[in-house]
Structure formats: structure tokens, C-alpha cells
Amino acid sequence: MENLQNKKAIVTGGGRGLGRATAIALAHEGVDVAITGRNEQNLQTTVKELQAIGVKATYAVFDVVDRVAVQTAVEKLIEELGGIDILINNAGIAEFGSFIDMDAERWEEILMTNVMGVYNVTKMVLPHLINQNCGDVVNVASTAGINGNPTTSAYSASKFALIGMSESLMKEVRKNNIRVCTLIPSTIASDMSIDLGLTDGNPDSVLQPEDFAELVVANLKLPRRAMLKSASLWSTNP
Numbered sequence: 001m002e003n004l005q006n007k008k009a010i011v012t013g014g015g016r017g018l019g020r021a022t023a024i025a026l027a028h029e030g031v032d033v034a035i036t037g038r039n040e041q042n043l044q045t046t047v048k049e050l051q052a053i054g055v056k057a058t059y060a061v062f063d064v065v066d067r068v069a070v071q072t073a074v075e076k077l078i079e080e081l082g083g084i085d086i087l088i089n090n091a092g093i094a095e096f097g098s099f100i101d102m103d104a105e106r107w108e109e110i111l112m113t114n115v116m117g118v119y120n121v122t123k124m125v126l127p128h129l130i131n132q133n134c135g136d137v138v139n140v141a142s143t144a145g146i147n148g149n150p151t152t153s154a155y156s157a158s159k160f161a162l163i164g165m166s167e168s169l170m171k172e173v174r175k176n177n178i179r180v181c182t183l184i185p186s187t188i189a190s191d192m193s194i195d196l197g198l199t200d201g202n203p204d205s206v207l208q209p210e211d212f213a214e215l216v217v218a219n220l221k222l223p224r225r226a227m228l229k230s231a232s233l234w235s236t237n238p
Helices: 017-028 040-053 067-081 104-132 153-176 191-195 209-220
Strands: 008-012 032-037 057-061 086-089 135-140 178-185 230-233
Touching: 008 017, 008 067, 008 104, 017 032, 017 040, 017 086, 017 209, 032 040, 032 067, 040 057, 057 067, 067 104, 086 104, 104 135, 104 153, 104 178, 135 153, 135 209, 153 178, 153 230, 178 209, 209 230
Parallel strands: 008 032, 008 086, 032 057, 086 135, 135 178, 178 230
Antiparallel strands: none
16 A cells, blocks of 8 residues: 655645545644645644644645635645645535526636636646656545536536546546546535535434545555546445
8 A cells, every 4th residue: 555654735625624634634644734725713723733643734825716826825835845745626615506596606606616726726736746757636526516406506517527627637647647536425514514504414324524534545545556536425324
């Protein structure tokens, strides 16, 4: 299995929920972690948790839609970490409503964050991975990107697009020894899901962020000759 000790990772949306759980799981594997997000207090709290585990940890505050901010911050984070091996594109937003009732502005915001946000961050990280001929990119999609449902049109459109973009990138950079994996979880008791009323967070009936983090780590620890193209994570409870 791949040894993750001393590798360097950036986790977007790393201040809470899936991103926080993933950052912590990586730190327990000895990975130095930079997290990003829009809430500085959440980021600071998580960085302290990561440092307490014994790894190098840092953060940057920016919106993944802001291309100029992404360019400046990502380069700074890579410099602070001393390199980059792993990118976890986790930052995303969701809102549900009927096709007619949801404002066009909100539709655009969801698409921009969940698609162009991933593009913006990956665009900055990828040249570093190509230059060293090695690396991992993990894109966090959703089962809403496989099957559309009533009131999920904007979110589903963004995740369908992300899955397509991720698969295309995977085929493009395999020759550079870069693994691009699309992870497709069903409902997880993340802060976002709880805020949206999708789950009450009961650990006995719904997936937890730590379950997702275990999948991320297991994927990254595969031998370099092996690549997980995509994986769906579901709860055992219907």
C-alpha cells in the first residue's frame, strides 16, 4: 500500500463537515494539510486540531469561485507546505427548490461553485503534479450527479458536470502518473446536509463524515499501479 507519511495535501472546504473529517484522517496518516474555506474561525479551529495530531497545518480564506484569490492563495499554500501531492476538491454548496421557483442567480451560484470552483483550484495545482509526474486529485461529487430528482435540478446539474469533468481529466493525466478519482456519496450527516434538513445526523441511521474520510484514505493508499476511477458510498440503512 502507498505510504502517505510526509505527503502534502490541500482540502477545500476543510473547515467543517466532510472536508474537516478528511483533513483529520489525512493528518493521522502523517500528511501535512492545508485547508481552505470562507469561514476563518472554522478554519483556525480545524488547523489547531490538525497541528495537535503532529503534522504541519495551515489554511487560507477564499471563495473557490474567485479565480484571482484562488491563484494567489493556492500558490502560497503550496509554498508553505513545501510542495503538493494530493488535492481534495470538497468545497461545494447546495440548495433545493423547484425549477421555476429557484432564482437564476442562485442556480448560477451553485454551478459556479461546484463546477468552476473545482476547475479554478485544480488549474492551479495540476501543473505542480504534472511537473513531478505524480499526484492524486479527488473530486467530491454526489449521487445527485447520477440521478436527478424533483427539486435538485441545480445541484444535480452541477454534480453531473463535475463527474464528466473529473472523468475527462482522469483520462487526460493518467500518462503523468496522476490519479483522478471521483467519489460519489449519498446523504452524509455533514453540516450542510443537516442545515438543509436532509438528515438529523443520527449516527445509527446515516453515513458520517468519518466514513467518507476512510474511503478517501483507502483510495489514496492504493499502490501507485492501481487507480480508483470512481466509487459510490451508501448507508446500509435504506
